[in-house]
Amino acid sequence: MTHSSGPSAKSEISFAVNGETRTVRAYQMERLLDVLRHQLQLTGAKEGCGEGECGSCAVLMDGMLVNSCLVPVLQAQGSNIVTIEGVAAEGSLHVLQQTFLECGGAQCGICTPGMILASAHLLNQKPEPTIEEIREGLSGNLCRCTGYSQIIEAVAEAARRRTTA
């Protein structure tokens, strides 16, 4: 439920993050990225470009991949958000976290949370993607370190493990 006296005042905005309902007081146009990082201390989503170009701030909102630097927090009202902190079951790594580690898909790590969420979204849509489909699925996520081939291999390996599990 939203309680507010207009866009220039702070509102109470509620949404679920990683399965837990959270209520924040924020300006309606505040960026979801800032609310996640500064109010909820979920610092996995990173700010790269701040303009919707790099994907380092990506989260899942109602199952859709969104760049949280472009989402006004008001838009998150009532939604179900998953951040990198919520992808794994407690005490274990998500298969993509494991394969990124094993394949060298993470170096400085700035792009990694967004890459993993974009990859998880891709594998939900296409459990057995081709290399081209992986490239396409990650085309909104930029990496300055890896040259992409280890990332693509990590996603392909995760797909193999999931389909043969």
Ligand code: FES
């Ligand atoms: S920081 Fe959001 S897309 Fe780059």
Ligand code: FES
């Ligand atoms: S690992 Fe450094 S930007 Fe991707």
